[in-house]
Amino acid sequence: MEKISTQDVTPPQVGHYPSPEPVSQEMYAKRRHIYVREIKGVFQKLRRSTNWSLMLAFFLIPWINLGDRPLILFDLPNREFHIFSATFYPQEFILLSWLLIICAFGLFFITVFAGRVWCGYTCPQSVWTFLFIWLEHRIEGSRNRRMKLDKQPMSIDKAWRKTAKHSAWLLIALATGITFVGYFTPIRELVTELPTLEANGWSYFWVGFFLVFTYLNAGWLREQVCMYMCPYARFQSVMFDRDTLIVSYDAARGDPRGHRKKSLSHMEAREAGYGDCIDCDLCVQVCPTGIDIRDGLQYECITCAACIDACDSVMDKMGYPRGLVRYTTEHALEGNKSHILRPRLIGYFVALVFMMGTFAWAINDRMPLNFDAERERTQLYQTTRDGRISNVYSLTVRNLDDQNHTYQLSVSGLPGLTLDNRLLTVPAGESRLQVVTVTANPEELQQPSHSITFSLQAQQDERIHLERDTSFLGDIRR
Structure with a gap:
């Protein structure tokens, strides 16, 4: 390194420091339109297979019926959530919370292990954006043709291509909106009611909302969503470490970059001072x-591996080894050993397995019955004609099963307790309010309040049984 002599440097005089010139800097940079080039390769084949599978599942599931209802239906008016053969109700939202927590920890685990691989292969924004880009390639042509087309003045050829592209985008967006609403309203009825203007007003609103949302996000905003709107792009770096699997360029092998003749062999290029990167x-x-x-690790990278397939194709043409751009770790790039099993990854894995096991146990042990027992608060107790003490209770019984049930009601906690109503029938997925009167012998009341227990037993299924504790009040004065 060249040394600078202190004699060549004239220190500024005290009190006469030069004023820095003001620098003009734009707060918002103008967006640069990205013309994505289509590439083939192993990872792109995997990504396309994943994308098509996810879209096929999204569009087909609302049309598949299980019995007399769709396979998945979130019936908000009736407060029923049908997922395959199970039906859930708002009282069971704790299960949904657990499911969301499991998904979050699953995303953390994947991020620590392989970076933003979720974004590149399965994120809905990426899936629909790649679909829109795929349609753009089919209609407007290759990257170079699209760039030339946008620079050309309006012509018949340009007009029909642009019209066809945006029409295709809008059709996909419309299908997306209808399908999304079809998860909340039976889609077979929805598609017949929408064109005849017989559908609910909210159905038109949400179909229109997701039409516009999909068209703008996947057609126009694209990478802007990943870079500026998605919070995951910002906090992912907290979960990265030097052993996280990421898409990286091997600078030690690729630099110095430079164009060279294709006839130049790998060894000859090395001897001439070239790295493997031909700067294409x-x-x-x-x-x-x-x-x-x-340029190194960047938060904008969604780990789709398109650059890996592109670089490998160039290496194949040049006769160079593959892997100049590859999935690797920072430790591996530095020539150190990577550690797949590390405390953070193991911790996420253990937590994930524990939560999945607990969730599976909760689903398997789920009781398709819920009820509340509340004592009438307008009066403490009553005395019957025969001298017994009575309390009035309101029972709210919710049948969380997919079939009707008749329940046997019983009460315990004091000797000689009696009920005026012991049978209650509740249709599948509905609730019933039942007012019951419990009477007790005053001789058994040794204190102002006694704990009693209501029990509900389904007559058709012995496994459906639930208990609720409450209190019985009486006057012990004699």
Whole structure:
């Protein structure tokens, strides 16, 4: 390194420091439109297979019936949530909370292990964006043709291609909106009621909302959603470590970059001072977020591996070894050993397995019955004609099963307790309010309040049984 002599440097005089010139900096940079180039390869084949499978599942599930209802239906008016053969109710939202927590820990585990691989292969924003880009390729042509088309003045060819592209985008967005609403309203009825204007007003609102939402996000905003709107892009770095599997450029092997003749062999290029990177910029052209992977780890990278397939194709043409851009870790790039099993990853895995096991146990042990017992608060107690003490209770019974049930009601806790009503029939998925009167012998009341227990037993299924504790009040004065 060249040394600077202190004699060549004139220190500024005290009190006469030069004033820095003001620098003008834009707060918001103008968006640069990204023309994504289509590429083929192992990872893109995997990504496309995943994308098509997810979209096929999304669009088909509302049309598949299980008995007399869709396979998945969130029936908000009736407060019923049908998922496969199980029916859940708002009282069981704790299960939904657990499911969301499990998904969050699953995402944390995947991020610690393989970075933003979720974003590149399964995120809905990425899936629909890749679909829209795929349609753009089919209608407007390759990357170079699209760039030329946008620079050309309006013509018949440009007009019909742009119209066809946006029409296809709107049709996909419309199908997405209808399908999404179809998870909350039976889709077979929805598709017949929408064109005849017989559907609910909220159905039109949400179909329109998701039509616009999908069209803008996947067609226009694209990488802007991943870079500026998605919070995951911001906090993912907290979960990264130097052993996280990420898409990286091997600078030690690729630099110094430079164009060279294809006839130059790998060994000859090395002897001439070239690295393996021929500076073709193909990795930048195929990136859906428009970054240069050679600049190092960047939060905009969604780990879709398009740059890996692009670089491998160039290496194959040049006769160079693959892997200049690859899935690797920072430790591996530095020549150190990577550690797959590490405390943070193991911790997330143990927590994930524990929560999944607990959730599975809760689902398997789920009681399709719920009821509340509340004593009438307007009066403490009553004395019957025969001298017994009575309390009035309101029972709210919810049948959480998918079939009707008749329940046997019983009460215990004091000798000689009697009920005026012992049978209660509740249709599947509905609630019933039952007022019952419990009487007791005053000789058994040794204190002002006694604990009693109501029990409900389904007559058709011995496994459905539930108890609720409450209190019985009486006057012990004699």
